[in-house]
Amino acid sequence: MSTYEARFRVWRGDQDGGGLADFSVEVHDGEVVLDIIHRLQATQAPDLAVRWNCKAGKCGSCSAEVNGRPRLLCMTRMSVFTPEETITVTPLRAFPVVRDLVTDVSFNYTQARRVPSFAPPPGLAAGEYRMQQMDVDRSQEFRKCIECFLCQDTCHVVRDHEENKTAFAGPRFLMRVAELDMHPLDAAAEAGLDRKAAAQEEHGLGYCNITKCCTEVCPENIKITDNALIPLKERAVDRKYDPLVWLGSKIRRRSGS
Amino acid sequence: MATGTEPPHIHTGVHDPSRAAIGPRHLRTDRWWLAPALTAAGLLAFIVYSTWRAFANADYYAAPYVSPFYSPCLAENCVPMKAGPNWEIFGSWWGLSPALLILVFPLGFRLTCYYYRKAYYRGFWASPPACAVAEPHRKYTGETRFPLILQNIHRYFFYAALPVAVILTYDTVLAFRDEDYAWGHMGLGTLVFLINIVLIWAYTLSCHSCRHIIGGRLRHFSKHPVRYRLWGWVGRLNERHMLLAWSSLISVALADFYVYLLATGAFDDPRFF
Numbered sequence: 001m002s003t004y005e006a007r008f009r010v011w012r013g014d015q016d017g018g019g020l021a022d023f024s025v026e027v028h029d030g031e032v033v034l035d036i037i038h039r040l041q042a043t044q045a046p047d048l049a050v051r052w053n054c055k056a057g058k059c060g061s062c063s064a065e066v067n068g069r070p071r072l073l074c075m076t077r078m079s080v081f082t083p084e085e086t087i088t089v090t091p092l093r094a095f096p097v098v099r100d101l102v103t104d105v106s107f108n109y110t111q112a113r114r115v116p117s118f119a120p121p122p123g124l125a126a127g128e129y130r131m132q133q134m135d136v137d138r139s140q141e142f143r144k145c146i147e148c149f150l151c152q153d154t155c156h157v158v159r160d161h162e163e164n165k166t167a168f169a170g171p172r173f174l175m176r177v178a179e180l181d182m183h184p185l186d187a188a189a190e191a192g193l194d195r196k197a198a199a200q201e202e203h204g205l206g207y208c209n210i211t212k213c214c215t216e217v218c219p220e221n222i223k224i225t226d227n228a229l230i231p232l233k234e235r236a237v238d239r240k241y242d243p244l245v246w247l248g249s250k251i252r253r254r255s256g257s
Numbered sequence: 258m259a260t261g262t263e264p265p266h267i268h269t270g271v272h273d274p275s276r277a278a279i280g281p282r283h284l285r286t287d288r289w290w291l292a293p294a295l296t297a298a299g300l301l302a303f304i305v306y307s308t309w310r311a312f313a314n315a316d317y318y319a320a321p322y323v324s325p326f327y328s329p330c331l332a333e334n335c336v337p338m339k340a341g342p343n344w345e346i347f348g349s350w351w352g353l354s355p356a357l358l359i360l361v362f363p364l365g366f367r368l369t370c371y372y373y374r375k376a377y378y379r380g381f382w383a384s385p386p387a388c389a390v391a392e393p394h395r396k397y398t399g400e401t402r403f404p405l406i407l408q409n410i411h412r413y414f415f416y417a418a419l420p421v422a423v424i425l426t427y428d429t430v431l432a433f434r435d436e437d438y439a440w441g442h443m444g445l446g447t448l449v450f451l452i453n454i455v456l457i458w459a460y461t462l463s464c465h466s467c468r469h470i471i472g473g474r475l476r477h478f479s480k481h482p483v484r485y486r487l488w489g490w491v492g493r494l495n496e497r498h499m500l501l502a503w504s505s506l507i508s509v510a511l512a513d514f515y516v517y518l519l520a521t522g523a524f525d526d527p528r529f530f
Contacts, residue, residue: 017278068284068389088284093389096275103277132479156385161397162269184477206401211375213388226465226495230371234412234469241409 003028004083008036010048011090014099020088021045027078033089034062034073037101049100057219060148064101065090070150070217073101094152094159107158108149111169114202115176116195119188135184142179142228144220145172151214151224157207168204171214171224177203178228181235196235205232271391282391289387297380300373303506307360310513314354319519319526321434322446324356325453326513329424331358339438341431342424362421366414371465372502374408412466422454422461429454435528444526446515453512456505463494463501 006027009020025039034052041048053059055074062073067081067088081087095103121129152170153159169177180186181195188195199205210233214224222228271282283289310317310326317324318336327335329342332351337343347358367373378384385392400408429450435442461467472488475481494501519526 011277011279013278015275019278065284065389067286069287070389085286088286090279090284091277093271093276093279096273097277132477134478134485135476154388156392157397157399159389160270160385160392160394162273164397182476204399204401206406207397207399209374209378209384209399209405210371211378211385213385216388230465231469231473233409234466234473237409237412237466238474242412 006036006078006081006083007086008040009086009088010037010040010045010101012045012048012100013097015097018097018100020090027083031078032074033066033071033076033078033087036078036087037073037089049098049102051102058146060146063092063148063150063153065093065153070154072148072150072219075219092149092153094155095149105149105152107165108147108152108170108172111173111203112176114169115173115180116188116193116198118180118183119186119191119193121185121187122190124185129185131184138182138227139179141222142175144222145175146220147172148219150217150219154213154217156211156213157204157209164204164207168207169202171208171229174199174203174205174208174232175222175224175228178232181232194239196232196239199232200236200240205229205236208233283387283389285387285390289390293380293383293386296376299503300377300380303510306510306514310517311356311360312354314356316517316520317356317513319446319516320436321431321438322450322516322519322526323428323431324513324516325425325428325457325509326356326360328428329359329421330355342428359421362414362417366411366418366461366464367502367506369408369411369414370502371411372499376502411464412470415461415464415466415470418461418464422457425457426454436526441530443529445529446519446526447529449508449512449515453505453508456501456508459494460498460501460505462491463498465495465498467491468495 003026005024008023008025010023012018012021023040023044025036025044027036034055037048037050041050050062050073052062052074054061057072057075060072063070064073065071066073066076070092073089089101091097091101092103092105095105095107098104149172152172155170157168158165158170177195177199180188208229210225210230212225215222215226218224271279307326310324317327318338318341320339323330323338323341329344330336330338331344332347332355333345333349334351335343335345335355351358379386383392384394384397400406429447432447432450433443434440468488468491471491472478472481472484475484478485478488518524
C-alpha cells in the first residue's frame with residue numbers, strides 16, 4: 001500500500017469570520033476526502049467540525065465543496081487528484097455557515113414544508129393502491145434523491161442571489177413538485193390543488209434558466225433538468241402560454257355554462 | 258434575467274455575511290472557462306457566417322441544389338428553381354433577401370431551445386459562467402419577466418420547424434437529379450444534403466417540447482401504449498439533444514457553404530452515379 005503527504009486547505013471559522021487553514025496530511029490508497037478530514041480530526045485539528053453519517057453516499061450529510069465544486073466528501077476519491085495538488089475543502093457556499101465545514105441547511109426544510117404532500121386518491125384505502133410500473137417510473141427516478149442539497153447549493157438562482165430565497169424553492173423541491181404531478185395516483189387536482197400553477201406561482205419555476213448545474217452535481221445522477229424541471233416548464237406552458245389550450249378551455253367553459 | 262442596469266443593490270450571494278467568509282468568487286481549479294468560451298466562439302462563428310449568407314441574396318442555387326438558408330424561397334426575387342421550393346407568397350414587394358423570410362423560424366426554434374438557452378446563458382451572459390462560479394450580475398429574475406418569459410413559446414417554433422424540415426426533405430429528394438434535372442443521379446452534394454436532413458430531423462424530434470407533446474404530458478402511460486413507446490424513442494434522442502444541436506448547426510452551414518462553392522464555380526460537384 002502506498003502513502004503520500006497531501007496538502008490540504010480547509011476552511012475553519014464561523015459567522016464571525018474565518019479562513020483557509022493549511023495542513024499536510026497522510027493519504028493512503030483507496031481513501032476518500034472524508035477519510036482525510038477524519039485523519040485531520042484525529043491528528044491535527046480535533047475541534048474541526050464536519051457533518052457526516054453513512055460514508056456510503058446515501059445519507060447526504062457530508063456535502064461540501066472540494067476545489068470549488070459541490071461534492072459529497074465520502075464519494076470524492078483521493079485518486080482523482082494528483083499527489084502534488086493542493087486540495088481545498090470549504091463548506092457549502094449557498095447556505096449560512098455554522099462552524100468549519102458545517103452549514104445551516106434549514107432553507108431546504110422550509111421549502112420542503114411548502115410543497116403539499118401526496119394527495120391520497122378518494123375511495124382507496126392504504127394498501128389498495130395499484131399502479132403500473134411504467135406509470136411510476138418517472139416519479140421513482142426522483143425518489144432516488146438523498147437530499148444532500150448539492151443541487152440547491154450549486155443553483156446560481158439562490159447561491160448568487162440571497163434575496164431569491166424567498167421566491168425560489170430550488171431544483172430539489174421543484175423536482176418534488178414534478179414527482180407528485182407525474183404520480184399516477186396523486187389526487188391533488190381533485191382536492192383543488194393545481195401543482196403546475198403552484199410550481200410557477202409559489203415555487204418560482206420561472207427563475208430556473210435550465211443551465212443544468214443541478215444535474216451536473218447530483219451524486220445520484222438524477223436527470224433533474226431534463227426529466228423534472230423542463231417537463232414542469234412544459235406543463236406550465238400547457239396551462240398558461242398555449243393559446244390552443246387557452247382557446248379550448250374558453251370554449252369548454254362557455255359551452256358548459 | 259439580470260440587466261445590470263438596476264439601481265445599486267447590495268451584492269450578497271456567496272459574499273453574504275451569513276456565509277463562510279471566502280474572498281474569491283470561486284475556488285475551482287479546473288478549466289471551467291473552456292466550455293463556455295468554446296460555446297460562445299462556436300455560436301459567434303455561426304452567427305457571423307449565417308448573417309453574411311442570409312443577407313447576401315446570391316449564390317444560393319446551383320442546380321439541383323438549393324441552400325437550406327433559402328428554402329422555401331417565398332418572394333418573387335428568388336432564383337427560379339425547376340420543381341424547386343419557389344413559393345412566391347410574398348410577391349414582388351419584398352426587396353430584401355428572401356432568406357430573411359424563412360430563417361426567422363429556425364432561428365426562433367434554436368433561440369428558444371432548452372439546450373441553446375443553457376449554452377448562451379452560460380457562454381454569453383455568464384448566468385452562470387459555470388457551476389459554482391459566481392455570476393457577475395447584481396440582480397436575477399430568470400425567465401419570469403419580459404423578454405425572457407417569451408422563451409415559453411418554444412413549442413410554437415417547434416410546430417413551425419416541422420414544415421421547414423419537410424421542405425428541406427423535399428430539397429434533398431430533388432438533389433437526386435443532375436444539373437439538367439434528370440432523375441437517378443447522386444453527387445457529393447446529395448450526400449451532404451442527406452446527412453444534413455437526417456441531423457435536422459433528429460435535432461427537431463429530440464426537442465424537449467416534442468418529448469412533452471408526444472407523451473410527457475400524459476399521467477398514465479399504461480393507457481396510451483403507442484404514445485408511451487414514441488415518448489421512449491424521443492427520450493433516447495433527447496438525451497443527445499446537445500450533440501444534435503451542434504451537429505445539425507454545423508451541417509446546415511456546411512450544406513449552405515457547399516452550394517455557395519458550387520454556385521461561385523469554385524469546383525464541380527463530384528458525381529457518384
